[in-house]
Amino acid sequence: MAPTNTTKEINIEIKQTDQLIEVIKHLTHDPHYKSHDVVLIKLTCMPKARIDVASISSIIQYSCDIVLSGNVHDVVFDFSHVRIPFTWPNKSIREILYANHVSPIALELVSRDCRLTVFRKNDHNRRDDWYDQIKNWRKDLPNRFHLMLNELVENVSAHAKLEEERFCFTTGLLFANKKLNYCVADSGVGLKGSLQEAIVSEAKDVAARMCALSLTRPQFTSKGEERGHQGVGLFITSELAQMNGGSLVILSGCQVYEQCDTTVMRVRGIPEEWKGTLVSGMINLDKEFNYRQAMKLFADPTKLSNDRFQVSHFSLDVYGQCALRTRELCEEIMRDLELAAERSSKIILDFLCIIEISQAFHGFLKKFIVKHSNIQVLIKIPPTADEDLREDLQELVELAKKNNHPSE
Structure with missing residues (x-):
């Protein structure tokens, strides 16, 4: 006798701030799910909150992944308590x-302001048709935006490493108040998994670190110069976000990279793993979007300006460790801090989730602060720090203060 389907509920409350991260906290791959379960995802909205396209895309992509993986039988949605920018087809x-059609597009929802697409098969020709449709969709679509979108989507095809029966990714586009919000989400091996299979050793080194921080830099190559670069799409996307005054979020595994125009660049860790990679961002439609200029910067990175962000906020939990002790880990962190130092005149080191650091790492940080006397370094001490950690971090606080104000 076949087991009966059991309904499991996921209740997600849409919030105003940090919405995407709050949403994916609920999208875990629950080990208690069974192959005959049906998952019901119910959404509600806090006052004044409005669901964004990245949150919708992440929910749908997660649902596709757990069905295609056989973790559950099916997923259904209850969107009745939120406003979504399209009409859901009332299908599971x-x-x-598994609809009976041969099109690589499993779902295409198009309204005046929103376009949401789920690709079920890896078909380059069909995607070319899709790009043409997007170019002609809205007259206010930024010129050459489809080229940036093409880079992001092609990265899914090249680096997700998904077998054909599980190949699936979701894209979302949403116009709102002279802004274009976009998202591309997959459930592949993620940035780390892709870089671990790279050709050159530098890429494999980066796989152990904050991957997106390196992949948004043009100097990085994972295939060797003669074979082209991995990360072109992320570099160009990052540069366009800066030039346009937009924003960017790259989420992969337990690491998040965020940038907001020229103001803040932030890296942090999250406890809930996103299986694959999700890239989302916002473009201002009333500001310049110059894809060609970004390509020129990729070809000649010497023209990149320094201090491109006012602040780099660096959360040390991004490495998934509460105790920063091993020399290998500490050296990885210092290499990433050097990348942050290239981009900002102010660095915030956030130790919020850290319980211990080694004396070697303490020494590395002292050298970093002294070396970069032109950079303002702020240390955030966790309120729960024990006496030893508080003493070590307070010494760094005093050194940074003295380094920035030598006359005092």
């Missing part, structure tokens, strides 16, 4: 993914 994820 299984009905959408």
